[in-house]
Amino acid sequence: MKPYTWSYSSLSLFQQCPKKYYHLRVVKDHKEPETDALMYGKQLHEAAEFYIGKEIPLPPQFSFIKNSLDLLKALGDGGEFLCEYRMGLTRDLEPCDFFSKDVWWRGVADLVIVKDEKAYLVDYKTGKSSRYADTKQLEILSLALFKHRPEIKLIKGGLLFLVANDFVKVNYEGSQQAEPWVKWLNETKQLEAAYENDVWNPKPNFSCRQYCAVVNCIHNGKNH
Numbered sequence: 001m002k003p004y005t006w007s008y009s010s011l012s013l014f015q016q017c018p019k020k021y022y023h024l025r026v027v028k029d030h031k032e033p034e035t036d037a038l039m040y041g042k043q044l045h046e047a048a049e050f051y052i053g054k055e056i057p058l059p060p061q062f063s064f065i066k067n068s069l070d071l072l073k074a075l076g077d078g079g080e081f082l083c084e085y086r087m088g089l090t091r092d093l094e095p096c097d098f099f100s101k102d103v104w105w106r107g108v109a110d111l112v113i114v115k116d117e118k119a120y121l122v123d124y125k126t127g128k129s130s131r132y133a134d135t136k137q138l139e140i141l142s143l144a145l146f147k148h149r150p151e152i153k154l155i156k157g158g159l160l161f162l163v164a165n166d167f168v169k170v171n172y173e174g175s176q177q178a179e180p181w182v183k184w185l186n187e188t189k190q191l192e193a194a195y196e197n198d199v200w201n202p203k204p205n206f207s208c209r210q211y212c213a214v215v216n217c218i219h220n221g222k223n224h
Contacts (some may be wrong), residue, residue: 004195006188007106008137014191016207022200023214030213041126044162045084045110048124052085052111065162072160075120076113085109087144093181095148109141117153122146127157130166133159142172143180150174 006014014021023030032038032215044065048058051069058066086098089105113120121142125133138157146152152174159168194200208219 003104004191005103005106006191007138009193011187014194015187016205017212018194018202018213019202019217020207020212022194028202030215032213037126044125044126048110048162049083052081057166068160068162068165072095072111072120072122076115079113079115079120082109082112082114085112087141087148089144089147092145095144105140105144107137107141107144109145112145114149114152117151119145119149119152119155121155121157123157123159125161126163127161128163130159130161130164133161133168135159135168136171138170139172139180140184143177143184146172146174146177160195 010021010025021069024032028190043059047058047062047067048069051058051066052073058069071103086108087106088096088098088100088103088151090102091104098106098108110124111120111122113122121138123138123141130138130162135157138159142155142157145155154174155172157170157172161167202217202219204219212220214220
């Protein structure tokens with residue numbers, strides 16, 4: 001079987017629709033359109049990264065996030081700040097470089113603050129509501145962070161909704177990694193089977209009618 005890598009976003013894409021995953025991530029003959037929302041999110045993430053990591057002033061359009069970022073700065077005072085922290089894991093769940101030839105999983109944490117045996121892990125969100133907040137990405141990033149920084153015993157994670165002005169918190173204990181890893185490894189089994197058998201069946205879902213970039217799929221609403 002050809003080696004593959006995965007991330008939280010790519011696994012989510014596969015679970016949404018294997019055929020869509022195949023075209024966007026395997027053969028790459030289709031691309032997701034660059035929407036205004038995606039562009040805005042990228043710009044905001046970059047502004048936050050530069051403000052915390054390089055002390056570059058925020059652009060005027062993002063001045064509204066200054067208070068939230070200043071609170072993070074104060075929270076991490078005296079600690080180690082890691083912005084856009086890239087991590088990789090091998091198939092044996094060993095830490096490796098993001099671009100290592102043996103990398104199996106990849107992830108990027110928006111902000112990590114390490115203070116002795118404790119770390120803060122923050123993921124910036126630009127959604128207008130935190131009502132359907134999903135902390136699964138924080139969990140896999142935390143599991144990887146425990147591997148990369150074994151001195152960390154406790155991770156205080158959070159989804160920081162900068163537009164909605166909300167903060168969704170969740171804690172992870174370094175001593176309780178086994179069960180979550182079993183769950184994640186089980187979730188990757190179907191992805192691995194698709195690569196092994198080269199079978200990528202379509203899975204009709206809410207995105208087919210208007211949002212899917214794979215326009216030649218029979219379920220794509222743009223064909224009708």
